Amino acid sequence: MNDNEARYTVRSLIVTGIVTIIATVLVLELSGRIDHTEHKDHVPVGDFKAIHIQPGDSFRMSRKSSELHAACEDGYLAIAADVDPSFRGILVDYKNRGVRCQRPSPMDPNPAANSDERSND
Structure with a gap:
């Protein structure tokens, strides 16, 4: 050249x-x-998926921890960061409905009511 x-x-x-x-x-x-976005409280914390497991079935999962933990917040499941516990978000399904911490009673007339109200009965 x-x-x-x-x-x-x-x-x-x-x-x-x-x-x-x-x-x-x-x-x-x-x-x-x-x-x-101007509203930082409406930003998704993460993307999660559920793995359906039947008794006796094995599944593969990473050995590395996700650095997140779950907590019950006003009757709904919240995901929080291990490094900053104040950074948390309520787990919702694809229709933006909150995932409850425990299954409601079939006799409960209002299953969407606050879990604190149900625990006083």
Whole structure:
């Protein structure tokens, strides 16, 4: 390769790459494609899935801890971080309904009522 064939320098390629990244982020921001939420309390804490296990079945699970723990909060299951217990969220299903900590009594006329009210009966 002689000197006449060298068209681009390394510096020009790096500058072009940086300008391209900045322009892409700017265009996405101005067009509204990047979503910035104002309500931090409505941001999902994590994505969870349930594994159906039948007696005698084995399943594979990571040995590494998830650094999360569950707690009962006003009768609903809450997930909290081990490093910051104040950072917690109520576990909800796909229809945004809260997952209860315990199964309601079949005789309970209002199963969605607060668990504290039921425990006083």
